[in-house]
Amino acid sequence: MTTTILPALAAMPAHAWGPGYGPGWFILIPIFWILLIGFFIFFSRRMYWRHRIQGDPTSAEGVLRERYARGEIDETEYRQRLEVLRANRK
Known part of the structure; x- marks a missing residue:
């Protein structure tokens, strides 16, 4: 698709894109x-x-980790x- 669009855009006059803009700005x-x-x-x-690695701070393991x-x-x-x-979790 781009191979059919690019030649058409290159053939357009430069003023169609505004002053100083080429057809590649899009x-x-x-x-x-x-x-x-x-x-x-x-x-x-x-x-x-990061949340998975650190775990939930309100869980039993989180409280134990904080105490340690x-x-x-x-x-x-x-x-x-x-x-x-x-x-006990299993």
């Missing part, structure tokens, strides 16, 4: 929209991935409780 608008949609998809997937991070429990207690939580 490609900028689709590129803009493709980039905008691409950025939206990239950042939404990144936020989804604050130093309220040590590593062995954290691992034991995490094992119990994951065993």
